Amino acid sequence: MMSHIAPPTEPRNPFVMAQQQFDLAADLLELPNSIRRRLRVPRRELKVAVPVRMDDGEVMVYEGYRVQHSLARGPAKGGIRYHPDVDIDTVRALAMWMSWKCALVNIPFGGSKGGVAVDPRGLSLGELERLTRRYAAEISIIIGPESDIPAPDMNTNAQTMAWMMDTLSIHRGHTVRAAVTGKPLHIGGSEGRVEATARGLIYVLHESLKLLELSPPATRVAIQGFGNVGGNAARMLHNDGLPIVAVSDMYGGLYHPRGLDIAAVQVHVQRTGSVIGYREAEPISNAELLELPCEVLIPAALGNQITSENAHRIHARILAEGANGPTTPEADAILQEQGTFVIPDVLGNAGGVIVSYFEWVQGLQEYFWSEQEVNTNLERIIVKAFHDVMRVVAEQQHYARTAAYLLAVRRVADAAETRGVYP
Numbered sequence: 001m002m003s004h005i006a007p008p009t010e011p012r013n014p015f016v017m018a019q020q021q022f023d024l025a026a027d028l029l030e031l032p033n034s035i036r037r038r039l040r041v042p043r044r045e046l047k048v049a050v051p052v053r054m055d056d057g058e059v060m061v062y063e064g065y066r067v068q069h070s071l072a073r074g075p076a077k078g079g080i081r082y083h084p085d086v087d088i089d090t091v092r093a094l095a096m097w098m099s100w101k102c103a104l105v106n107i108p109f110g111g112s113k114g115g116v117a118v119d120p121r122g123l124s125l126g127e128l129e130r131l132t133r134r135y136a137a138e139i140s141i142i143i144g145p146e147s148d149i150p151a152p153d154m155n156t157n158a159q160t161m162a163w164m165m166d167t168l169s170i171h172r173g174h175t176v177r178a179a180v181t182g183k184p185l186h187i188g189g190s191e192g193r194v195e196a197t198a199r200g201l202i203y204v205l206h207e208s209l210k211l212l213e214l215s216p217p218a219t220r221v222a223i224q225g226f227g228n229v230g231g232n233a234a235r236m237l238h239n240d241g242l243p244i245v246a247v248s249d250m251y252g253g254l255y256h257p258r259g260l261d262i263a264a265v266q267v268h269v270q271r272t273g274s275v276i277g278y279r280e281a282e283p284i285s286n287a288e289l290l291e292l293p294c295e296v297l298i299p300a301a302l303g304n305q306i307t308s309e310n311a312h313r314i315h316a317r318i319l320a321e322g323a324n325g326p327t328t329p330e331a332d333a334i335l336q337e338q339g340t341f342v343i344p345d346v347l348g349n350a351g352g353v354i355v356s357y358f359e360w361v362q363g364l365q366e367y368f369w370s371e372q373e374v375n376t377n378l379e380r381i382i383v384k385a386f387h388d389v390m391r392v393v394a395e396q397q398h399y400a401r402t403a404a405y406l407l408a409v410r411r412v413a414d415a416a417e418t419r420g421v422y423p
């Protein structure tokens with residue numbers, strides 16, 4: 001991946017970054033210190049050691065976390081990430097961002113996140129299942145449909161969620177469907193959940209194109225990341241007639257100034273496991289991808305990609321954040337200055353948790369919706385949130401991330417304030 005020498009002033013700790021973003025909103029909202037102190041830190045943090053019997057008989061121990069940032073608006077909600085970079089501060093930041101995301105799109109959840117510090121590529125399927133089941137058992141003391149509901153995130157998927165749901169259910173003695181979202185369809189998952197994050201991003205992107213009067217065929221798109229968000233977004237936008245000029249994965253990227261044949265790239269990825277080596281394009285690095293000439297840039301991989309070092313070289317008119325935390329506060333200042341139209345992560349990637357909400361509701365009611373119903377409701381909720389943010393941008397001249405935070409933090413603060421401090 002990209003490597004940078006960070007200037008000393010720029011925080012690369014995601015939690016420091018998340019707190020900076022919160023402080024900015026709290027200042028503008030003139031939040032009283034009593035509320036500010038509560039929302040600045042996570043409500044609960046659980047750190048677990050996860051022993052796993054490996055295929056060769058050795059027992060390895062991995063570090064796992066589940067952090068609940070806020071429960072003021074409802075049960076905590078957030079994904080589970082498997083990645084070597086997972087640490088307590090990353091999970092704290094991701095949990096806080098979930099609180100703002102759920103509040104911004106106005107679904108009745110607080111925010112949480114979990115993760116295990118592991119590179120899942122080094123594990124067999126059996127090892128991955130044992131890791132997931134033990135991690136699920138360890139965090140089960142704070143998980144449940146009324147308390148905290150996990151979902152997929154980076155390097156976890158519907159199978160991971162099936163193992164988690166099954167493990168929690170075995171411990172409780174009966175199936176607890178609504179304790180986990182992002183499950184496979186035939187065990188209580190929701191239609192449209194897999195594509196939901198990409199689909200949500202595309203709904204708000206199309207609204208942005210209308211606002212900026214950009215026509216789809218003239219809108220070149222560069223996408224960093226080719227996983228659940230980046231890969232699905234590439235396919236859907238390609239089908240909508242936008243030229244996808246670049247895509248990448250953790251190994252590197254591809255560039256074609258007139259647009260890639262996404263179906264062909266997908267076939268190549270299925271065959272080789274990476275976009276690398278696809279012949280009908282120029283190979284580029286992940287760092288180069290961000291700076292390409294294009295109208296739309298979609299970071300859909302790791303955080304901390306757009307920094308004070310490269311922000312001024314971002315040519316895209318629209319930055320549509322599929323990843324969580326791809327842009328540092330220092331980069332935000334530069335993007336604001338140069339007038340980049342930013343769709344912030346808490347809005348851009350909220351489609352996933354919106355359909356998770358639908359899955360939770362369907363699981364509790366044991367009554368399941370059609371894909372059409374899911375997508376129509378997703379569009380309604382995310383497009384409303386987009387226009388709510390745009391209204392604050394227009395009326396108060398704020399940067400879009402700040403506008404989104406003002407709406408979201410206000411809602412969480414109101415809930416926390418009204419509920420009061422116990423005892």
Ligand code: GLU
Nearest residue numbers: 078079151153352353356
């Ligand atoms: N991991 C996704 C996110 O960051 C989805 C979370 C969820 O559905 O609970 O928003």
